Amino acid sequence: MRRIGMLTSGGDCQALNATMRGVAKSLYNMYDDVEIIGFEDGYKGLIYANYKIMQPSDFSGILTEGGTILGTSRQPFKQMRVPDENGLDKVESMKHTYRKLKLNCLVVLGGNGSQKTANMLSEEGLNVVSLPKTIDNDLWGTEMTFGFQSAVNIATNAIDCIHTTAASHRRVFIVEVMGHKVGWLTLHAGMAGGADIILLPEIPYDINVVCEAITRRSKAGKHFSILAVAEGAISKEEAAMTKKQLKEKKKNGPVYPSVAYEIGARITEITGSEVRVTVPGHTQRGGSPCAYDRVISTRLGAEAARLIAEEQYGYMVAFRGNDIVQVPLKEVAGKLKTVDPGCAMIQEAKMVGICFGDE
Amino acid sequence: MRRIGMLTSGGDCQALNATMRGVAKSLYNMYDDVEIIGFEDGYKGLIYANYKIMQPSDFSGILTEGGTILGTSRQPFKQMRVPDENGLDKVESMKHTYRKLKLNCLVVLGGNGSQKTANMLSEEGLNVVSLPKTIDNDLWGTEMTFGFQSAVNIATNAIDCIHTTAASHRRVFIVEVMGHKVGWLTLHAGMAGGADIILLPEIPYDINVVCEAITRRSKAGKHFSILAVAEGAISKEEAAMTKKQLKEKKKNGPVYPSVAYEIGARITEITGSEVRVTVPGHTQRGGSPCAYDRVISTRLGAEAARLIAEEQYGYMVAFRGNDIVQVPLKEVAGKLKTVDPGCAMIQEAKMVGICFGDE
Amino acid sequence: MRRIGMLTSGGDCQALNATMRGVAKSLYNMYDDVEIIGFEDGYKGLIYANYKIMQPSDFSGILTEGGTILGTSRQPFKQMRVPDENGLDKVESMKHTYRKLKLNCLVVLGGNGSQKTANMLSEEGLNVVSLPKTIDNDLWGTEMTFGFQSAVNIATNAIDCIHTTAASHRRVFIVEVMGHKVGWLTLHAGMAGGADIILLPEIPYDINVVCEAITRRSKAGKHFSILAVAEGAISKEEAAMTKKQLKEKKKNGPVYPSVAYEIGARITEITGSEVRVTVPGHTQRGGSPCAYDRVISTRLGAEAARLIAEEQYGYMVAFRGNDIVQVPLKEVAGKLKTVDPGCAMIQEAKMVGICFGDE
């Protein structure tokens, strides 16, 4: 009897179920006596031994379903070594649950922080195979994460809708796209949606450069501009501030629920343009996964099962050039794949005339 | 030679082009010598004689296009009798343009304010036929306006996306739906999306009732709640305030970019729940019109052409019980079709358990 | 304790689950002690007493799901009085099951044939409330059936996709839309998709008239034509044939899997045009119900529950002019709502230039 634990961790995204289905279907097809244990709400379920014995039918019909049948929660890596309110050591608890349930392997679907924890558990001696989940596509070691293309579709669709209405009125529109630290989602959605200006966490913007781009379009007879702005977009002034100065600024200035409203206010101030803000928010994590995500999820899931069958542990399954590869967890953990301001894609975007507010 | 003027007025919406196509194709099929004059940017084009002579090919391929090929602008009815900055009387200018161009009829696609102006022009002696445009479905005299069902689809889709992600986390989600004075869009999207709580301008809410509904769900094991909130949702306290008091409140309290953020802050304050806000904003006016809107737009357009052919002027073409009817403009002008808190649809929504914050 | 039976009958469609949810949520909210019994696979479940006791949680999260959680089957009305292979009288069996389970009422979601059976059961003394299900919108007594608008969306989307590719090539495209006897679905999708030619079961076509319309477009520089053809489209020759002659024709001529291929072959024969056929087929019954369908389903469901509460039996709940009304089953049973060739909508379609092959 093989016993495989499984959990989904961190912010949810679109193809978590599709990926788990890929792992499970492959395992059930390979072994007559495999048992999958699903931990509830991420690492929390492993810590507190909240789990259910999954049945093959649990994985049926979930290829197209958003969310996660196991639930998820954020368990910051930093606090993993901090005892909980009852003095419980979380890492030891996870190891205890793993051993008590006599697991052969733990399958973790997670983003950056979750991969760090997965690596730690691997270093602590557990057999771990992980899968790259995040709408941010910011995981090191894989060209693509599942969830990303589905989120791109939703953010792009918002920009598309804005386009038709923008062309009829004479305004500036800001669509705020998810991404506090990394701009891949905003960059892709902005390019796909034909945004005129794209502001990313990795490329601090000069509000005057942004306003000049708007004015230039206006003078060329294009009476609207569309900005795709990452949640973590940052001005050159802010980028130069210390953490303390940033806090001061927040405390003294007007409070905006998010960066798009602040940038909108600055644009109105400088250009006099009416600005309208759209915040797709958590819709970007929801809905049915797109075909692309379902394909890579199924493939990643099958390869995770193969690693388990071959007893190759300590790896994240990853996507490279249409192939599925395996990357040592210790190489993945703690690294972020950010947008390099000088990369080919940014250059290409600039070639077609997109302004990033930097020059 | 028949000469027909046409304009689109007010906030844009999804089937303006489809409707104009319906009018134009019908006219071109009926008459060999009809000429359609398109005024740019709504009544502004009529006031300042900005127009283009349309060709049949201009109306080809636009059935599925959002926005309006004529452009639009808001020209508040109240200011129509106020001379512009150059002392120009706008009403006289419109009449002048109409006569100079020897129009047989003016076709107006517009919402509430635009219908008032259409009626005034009709009373001033112009031949006017109007069409019911608005995502708000708040026009008196018609069961349905074009644009409404397309907007419902977009707002519903936002709630759908939130649903999958909400079920994975444990939070309160607010989707802010367009509608400052009228709640039809929020009511339909809220019902279609399976929102737990719907807040409308017509039904002042008690924040405690809202929070109790959230807590009740939580106690029943449903660890998330979704609110569909109209832009013009109003609390019982606010509803009881004078205009002056409302202004005071706004001046002294924290400033929120829109009502959803304020309600979200109150919910966190009272229940301690994390709240996430989604603002689809102008996406609700954009994108390709849905099949429903394209059908009624084509039908409304054809019937407008028939009225013109029969020289029946002074009417808005309207939709009633799957039929297209005509309603005298003077009956339409100045009336708003709001959500009656006691209407069947609200009762049905309450029967399936939706909370409106009122009891 | 109230005991309510429920079944879904006939070809499936998109908002069956949404409607059952509407009924169930309303009942559970009204009564503490209601029990809903779900019969499996339509009337078959009632005949053979295959059922499950439903729980409130069964109706949770199904608003957006296509298909039916109860399953469905076709049980032709004509064979209801014919004993089955074991000599079982089906009508008596249904009455027996109803009584044995001590039902207060049976809720039937069905189309034409199913309503006839519902009426028969009502006349046999059972308490029946029915709901209007069909993608064909051919039920007498209601302006709209749930499923219809969702199916219109899918068929329209197919025509939309064809449009972009048709405009690049020079061909005739046929999209075959569901509807053997009634053309509402084809008419709505055809209008919404901007089809040039629409062929319906109710309006026999002359293939030469169809080909002339194609040639006329071609001469006017429009090098493609799109036909929306109902499965049951019929030529004038066929319409004039006896059943025997029709059978002869089928036996002797080439065999086509469906009418679109036959019409395509004739068009190629006469005009020399390349023809491409698209058959969306059962996709038209699938997918998530559209917002419109979810709203009317929820409303219809709530009103069905109200009828049950008021012990008003023998009715179909129906939709008229944005209101939900009740229609005696005996008025509904056996009547078909077909497209009247002289109705306003056909005239409007002709005004915008759509050819129906009849003149």
Added chain:
Amino acid sequence: MRRIGMLTSGGDCQALNATMRGVAKSLYNMYDDVEIIGFEDGYKGLIYANYKIMQPSDFSGILTEGGTILGTSRQPFKQMRVPDENGLDKVESMKHTYRKLKLNCLVVLGGNGSQKTANMLSEEGLNVVSLPKTIDNDLWGTEMTFGFQSAVNIATNAIDCIHTTAASHRRVFIVEVMGHKVGWLTLHAGMAGGADIILLPEIPYDINVVCEAITRRSKAGKHFSILAVAEGAISKEEAAMTKKQLKEKKKNGPVYPSVAYEIGARITEITGSEVRVTVPGHTQRGGSPCAYDRVISTRLGAEAARLIAEEQYGYMVAFRGNDIVQVPLKEVAGKLKTVDPGCAMIQEAKMVGICFGDE
């Protein structure tokens, strides 16, 4: 003054306009004096000198539009050297047009055949840069072609819709996916849609193996099966036939409009199951390009412009591992990228239980 010719060739697909926009916007941004000449209807426009001088505004707003603003046609490579009906040598004519218009470069958007012609023109001394267009993703030298992911979405959506209705009835459903020689589209859509059986041109099927898979599912309580079948799916018997034998078979057997109907008939014959066929057909080439395609199209277009600026001719711009690279045309021409029956993706698909009819 730089003069750049541009044409779209072969079957159309979804991001042709997006790609041309990418090339054009980049060129206009780089040069003040560039002129783009658009040839109409593919190579035909180059042969017969049918062209238009494009304006920057021609490329505005087309990012999201399906089809091609230049039109397209199939000009088989084999017939390029065969004089036309007037004795005109097509290759010489193309060279003549190119020189007469003093082009600096010709940009070709095309699939397999078109790349062969592009290579020939390059070998004949013209400056050529080409871009990989096809819904089939069968071009050698690139991991991805634009159009492919959009087509996958449409075919997947068809399977999704079938899924909900299939689960309610008890039938076998066949969705016929485009692809006469290459199965990538069917493979991706089949995996994304959760098809149970996938039949590809590259993997000859045994109808008995297919029917056993259906029966096995049925015995396991899954009363429906969904097949994703490529247009060019081929049985083991057919694969073993000579061309002459194949012709004989076609002449003597029943005639089916396409392979799905034939396979359906065999399944009914062997298993007795009711089979329903869906043919999305040319819808797979239509509609707005998906976000993924718009991103790679814009990137590919920008890099094509860079090659032109650097006077690097004789290349196809290609996509590899998230990077845009250039591949010599002579390496691309005449090679087909087919599905290797032993490749990782097929193995992964088999791991999750998909049957390919081969074993």
